[in-house]
Structure formats: C-alpha cells, structure tokens
Amino acid sequence: MAQAAATRTVAAVDLGAESGRVTAVDFDGSALALRIVNRFDNRPRMVDGILRWDLNALWRNIGAGLGELAGGTPISAVGVDTWGVDYGLLDASGAVLDDPVCYRDDRGARALQRALGTVGAQRLYDETGVQILSINGLFGMLADVTELPERLPAANTLVMMPDVFHHLLSGSRVSEYTAVSTSGAYNMAENRWATELLDDLGIPTHMLPEVVPPGTDVGALLPELAGGALAGARVILPPGHDTASAVVATPFRDRGAVFISSGTWSLVGIETPAAVINEATRLANLTNEGGYRGSIRLLRNVMGLWILQQCRATWRAEGIELDYQQIADLAAGEPPLRSLIDPDHPMFLAPGDMPGRIRRFCAETGQPVPTSVGEVARCVVDSLALGYRAVVDDLIAVTGQRPPSISVVGGGSRHALLAQLTADATGLPVHCGPVEATALGNAAVQLATLGELAGPDEIRAAIAAGTEMTSYQPRPGAEIADAAQRFASLRAAGAGQESASTATKSRQ
Incomplete structure (x- = not known):
C-alpha cells in the first residue's frame, strides 16, 4: 500500500435522507479514522403544495461543520455525497433557482404514468438500464414540464443533488457520474445522457451538464470558504451517490x-x-x-429503514419515546414471520402514520394485524429480510x-x-x-x-x-421457505395496486 509521508485529512460531507454529517477523515498510510464534527437532521417540508428539501438549512449546517474544521489541522480536500435521483437547477449567473423537489413528492407517480403512456416501459428500461421507480429524476423532470412549465426553461444548468453543493463550494457546473446514473435520464450502456428519450418525452436538454467521473478535482474552495485550516483545500468529487x-x-x-x-x-x-x-x-x-x-x-x-423511521416518529407523537435499539429489542421478543408487508408498496413511500398503514396492509391481505410496537417492528424487519432474499434470488437468476x-x-x-x-x-x-x-x-x-x-x-x-x-451465520428453518412464498404472493397481489419498485406496467 502507498505510504503517506504524514497523516492526510479530508472533509467528507455525507447527506442522507434523514440526517447529514460533516466528517474529518484522517489517513496515516495504513488505515482511515473518521471524526464526526457536525451531525444534523434533514427533513423535507411542504412549500406551496410541493415537498422540497430545505437547501438553506443543509448549506448552513455544512458551513457550520466546515467552520469547525477551519480551526484544526489542515484539510486537503472536501467532497459531498447525497441520496440519488434528485437535482437542482442553476440560472445563468450560478444562483440556485429554488429548493430542489424531494423524490417523495407525489408528482413523480403521476409523471411515471404519463411516461409509460408516451414511450412505454420497455423503452424506458432499454435506453437507461435503470429500474422503473416513480422517484427517478427523469419523472421529476417530466413533472416539471407538465406541472411547473416555467421551471426547466429558466434553468441554465441541471446538476444532481451532491453537485448543487459542489457548485456552492467551488463554482463548478458539472455533475458526477454515479449521481447522474441514478436519474433514469442517462444511457448506462453508452455512457451519455439519454437525449432521444428526453426529446420524445418533451423534456428540454439545454440544461444538461458535462458528466465527470468520481475523483474529479473541480477546483479550489471559493475564497470566502477557504479560511484557516481550509486554505488551499480542493473540491474533489467523490462518488456522489x-x-x-x-x-x-x-x-x-x-x-x-x-x-x-x-x-x-x-x-x-x-x-x-x-x-x-x-x-x-x-x-x-x-x-x-x-x-x-x-x-x-x-x-x-428496497424501501429500507425508512419504514421504521416513520414508525418511530408516529410513536413519538403518541408519547412513546423509544430509540432504535429499544424498538429492535421489542421486535426480537415477538414471534417471527407472523405478519408480512411488501416494503415497496406505494403506501409506504410517503411520510405519515406508518404503523397505521402496516395494520391496514395486513388487514387487507388477511393476515394477523400487529398492534404493539414490538409486533409492528417485527413485521417490518421480517419483511425487509424477505425483501433482501427476493433481490438475491433475482440476482442469482440473471447471473447464474x-x-x-x-x-x-x-x-x-x-x-x-x-x-x-x-x-x-x-x-x-x-x-x-x-x-x-x-x-x-x-x-x-x-x-x-x-x-x-x-x-x-x-x-x-x-x-x-x-x-x-x-x-x-444462517440458521436452518423450513418456515423461511414458507414465508418467502407468502411474501412473493403479497408482492404479486400488491393489495390490488402497483408495487412501488416493480410496477405492473414495467413487465408488459
């Protein structure tokens, strides 16, 4: 392994859909050591009927973290990663036009149906290689065209979410490849924007940026940010997704x-x-x-821990204050595989009363209805594990x-x-x-x-x-195979609706 002459430190800004953190990562030539200098919540909020990210709050918290680092050891570089699919828009002067729209806004589902009716599921997949999800950036762009028609024409440059912050850090106007690849608007086989698809959907392409690989150095921190230990720091694009x-x-x-x-x-x-x-x-x-x-x-x-996060928020609002470990302990005390949900069902995508939705799903599918915190949590973790199994089974099938x-x-x-x-x-x-x-x-x-x-x-x-x-290590048990069959049946039935991640029309 290459040996560093001295410890080198970089700043990694990691923004998740629930929380963000600014970290300092030291490398001594053999191992990496991470320190969190600022951790903060990240919550979208409704603005004029649209669910948007609070860009100012995120930027303020990033700035607070970088401010903490400015007083310490020299920082060689800064990079930002975020969740995928979402994007921001810059005008000709470089100003961000508005707060980026959150992928959980319901406009994506409407745009997905329009796209399926216009070009069909086969073409959407063949030209991009990306699973058909209502959260994909492509459907956000299409929603802009149909529901916010002045938004895209006013934009000079579209950048994916991590590159909104790289622009604010350095003035760059490019987008990083891994983040772009989640948009559903990029031809993964030919490594270029899927401009023909966008044209046929009526989505303008004038604002699409140059796509650069992870590891690209896009320049120095802007002077107003480069004080103290940040003097001389470069902005290096990590894998942005x-x-x-x-x-x-x-x-x-x-x-x-x-x-x-x-x-x-x-x-x-x-x-x-x-x-x-x-x-x-x-x-x-x-x-x-x-x-x-x-x-x-x-x-x-797979929908992931979002479901438990929303359950916890509902329980807190009801006066039941539990941390995630306490919720896991309660789940562990319940009988396994009693009730199952399809985590990717559309009813679990938006924020809200997740325990109530879980009970409704179980009632509508003829299963025992979980009532206690432990029963609800056990239903979720059992279902997530079976969801992972379903993906592994599909990977085995397509790769052999x-x-x-x-x-x-x-x-x-x-x-x-x-x-x-x-x-x-x-x-x-x-x-x-x-x-x-x-x-x-x-x-x-x-x-x-x-x-x-x-x-x-x-x-x-x-x-x-x-x-x-x-x-x-896996523990043998015949009940897993039976539960996997029940799970597959639930996904196929979908309680009479489309699955969020495996839309019926995507199979036509």
Missing part, C-alpha cells in the same frame, strides 16, 4: 459477494464490470448504477451464480436482528460494518485523487484495517 461511496468502502470478505447499503433505503446488489441490460434484468426490475473506476452496481432498491456472502454497511449494519434474519432468509453468511461506510468511501476517493491510495483494493484494505466486523 451515497450508495456508490458506501460500496467503495465495503470490505468484502469474498469476491462476488452481495452488498446491502442499509439506511433509509436498502440497496441490494453486486458489482459488475459493465452494465447488464437485457430482458431478464428488465423483468426483475434490476437497475444499473455507476460505481468507482468504471464499475457498475447491479441492484434493486450464487453469491458466497452478504456484506452490510451503513446504519442498518448495527441492527443485529435484521442482520441475523437476513442470513436466515438468504441462507448466506452476513458480515456487517462499517457503519460510516458512505463517509469513508467519500473520503477514500478524495485521498486516491490526492495520490494516497491506488484504487478500490487499497481503499478496501485501508478501511478493513480500521473496522471491527460482526458476522452472522
């Missing part, structure tokens, strides 16, 4: 292992050297997203290879019950950690651009050197 950064930092025990980036969303997939776009992947609604050094992440989204293990990173890697249930459901060993994989991957790519690390293998070795892993 948080999952891409997390996968870079996944210390796989086995080649060919499945990754689960577990947080608000769970992204379940494998790394491949090139996009896999064929009829089998289309019918499985698997997506091709960009990775570091030209790799592809073949995966599917059974993966040797699963590596879980992110906040969900601390959920011992979910990890054990994932091992049980898939029949594969599960290895968990690190929790802060996204920020570590973000920082590691910055360090690689600075010449401190040579590539993915060295990055993963350095992260493994500083990570304590926890492993879970």
Whole structure:
C-alpha cells in the first residue's frame, strides 16, 4: 500500500435522507479514522403544495461543520455525497433557482404514468438500464414540464443533488457520474445522457451538464470558504451517490459477494464490470448504477429503514419515546414471520402514520394485524429480510451464480436482528460494518485523487484495517421457505395496486 509521508485529512460531507454529517477523515498510510464534527437532521417540508428539501438549512449546517474544521489541522480536500435521483437547477449567473423537489413528492407517480403512456416501459428500461421507480429524476423532470412549465426553461444548468453543493463550494457546473446514473435520464450502456428519450418525452436538454467521473478535482474552495485550516483545500468529487461511496468502502470478505447499503433505503446488489441490460434484468426490475473506476452496481432498491423511521416518529407523537435499539429489542421478543408487508408498496413511500398503514396492509391481505410496537417492528424487519432474499434470488437468476456472502454497511449494519434474519432468509453468511461506510468511501476517493491510495483494493484494505466486523451465520428453518412464498404472493397481489419498485406496467 502507498505510504503517506504524514497523516492526510479530508472533509467528507455525507447527506442522507434523514440526517447529514460533516466528517474529518484522517489517513496515516495504513488505515482511515473518521471524526464526526457536525451531525444534523434533514427533513423535507411542504412549500406551496410541493415537498422540497430545505437547501438553506443543509448549506448552513455544512458551513457550520466546515467552520469547525477551519480551526484544526489542515484539510486537503472536501467532497459531498447525497441520496440519488434528485437535482437542482442553476440560472445563468450560478444562483440556485429554488429548493430542489424531494423524490417523495407525489408528482413523480403521476409523471411515471404519463411516461409509460408516451414511450412505454420497455423503452424506458432499454435506453437507461435503470429500474422503473416513480422517484427517478427523469419523472421529476417530466413533472416539471407538465406541472411547473416555467421551471426547466429558466434553468441554465441541471446538476444532481451532491453537485448543487459542489457548485456552492467551488463554482463548478458539472455533475458526477454515479449521481447522474441514478436519474433514469442517462444511457448506462453508452455512457451519455439519454437525449432521444428526453426529446420524445418533451423534456428540454439545454440544461444538461458535462458528466465527470468520481475523483474529479473541480477546483479550489471559493475564497470566502477557504479560511484557516481550509486554505488551499480542493473540491474533489467523490462518488456522489451515497450508495456508490458506501460500496467503495465495503470490505468484502469474498469476491462476488452481495452488498446491502442499509439506511433509509436498502440497496441490494453486486458489482459488475459493465452494465447488464437485457430482458431478464428488465423483468426483475434490476437497475444499473455507476460505481468507482468504471464499475457498475447491479441492484434493486428496497424501501429500507425508512419504514421504521416513520414508525418511530408516529410513536413519538403518541408519547412513546423509544430509540432504535429499544424498538429492535421489542421486535426480537415477538414471534417471527407472523405478519408480512411488501416494503415497496406505494403506501409506504410517503411520510405519515406508518404503523397505521402496516395494520391496514395486513388487514387487507388477511393476515394477523400487529398492534404493539414490538409486533409492528417485527413485521417490518421480517419483511425487509424477505425483501433482501427476493433481490438475491433475482440476482442469482440473471447471473447464474450464487453469491458466497452478504456484506452490510451503513446504519442498518448495527441492527443485529435484521442482520441475523437476513442470513436466515438468504441462507448466506452476513458480515456487517462499517457503519460510516458512505463517509469513508467519500473520503477514500478524495485521498486516491490526492495520490494516497491506488484504487478500490487499497481503499478496501485501508478501511478493513480500521473496522471491527460482526458476522452472522444462517440458521436452518423450513418456515423461511414458507414465508418467502407468502411474501412473493403479497408482492404479486400488491393489495390490488402497483408495487412501488416493480410496477405492473414495467413487465408488459
């Protein structure tokens, strides 16, 4: 491994759909060490009937974190990763036009139906290789055309969400490849914007930016930001999609292992050297997203811990104050596999009374209705584990290879019950950690651009050197196979509606 002459420090800004953090990551030539200097909440809010991100609050909190770093050891570079699919718009002067719209706004579902009626599911998938989800940026753009017709014509440049902040940090006007790859507006096979598709949907293309690879240095911090220890810091684009950064930092025990980036969303997939776009992947609604050094992440989204996050918010509003560990402990005390939901059903996408929606889903599908906190939470984690199994089964079907293990990173890697249930459901060993994989991957790519690390293998070795892993072995049980059949039936039925992640029309 390349040896650094001295400890090198970079700032990794990691913005998730529930919270954000500004971190300092030190590299001593062998291992990475992470310090969180500012952690803050991130919540979209309604503005004139549209769910939008609070850009000013996010920028203010990033600034507060960078301010903390300015008084410490020298910072060589700064980079930002965020959730995927969302974008911001810049005018000719570089001002951000308005607060970016949140992918959970219901306009995406309406735009998806318009797109299906205009060009069809086959073309949407064939030209992009991206699973058909109402949250995709493409449908946000189409919603702009039909519901906010003055928005896109007023834009000079469209940049994906992490690059909104890179623009504010450096003045850059490019977008990073891994973030762009989540938009549903990019041709993954030909590595370019899907302009013909956009033209046929009536989406203008004048504002589409240059797409650059992760690791691109876009310049120095703007002078007004570059005080103290930040003087001379570069802005280096990490893998801008948080999952891409997390996968870079996944210390796989086995080649060919499945990754689960577990947080608000769970992204379940494998790394491949090139996009896999064929009829089998289309019918499985698997997506091709960009990775570091030209790799592809073949995966599917599962709704993830969002459901528990919203349950917890509802319980708090009812006066039941519990942390996530307490909720997990209550779930562990309940009988397994009693009630199941399809986590990807549309009723679970928007914020709101998630326990009530879970009870309604179970009632409508003829299952025992969970009532207590523990019963509801157990229903969720059992269902997530079976959702992961469904993705693994589809990956095996399209690749012809059974993966040797699963590596879980992110906040969900601390959920011992979910990890054990994932091992049980898939029949594969599960290895968990690190929790802060996204920020570590973000920082590691910055360090690689600075010449401190040579590539993915060295990055993963350095992260493994500083990570304590926890492993879970599958426990045999015939009830898992029965539950998997019940789960598949629930997904197929969909309570009479489309599934959020496997829309019926995408299979036509």
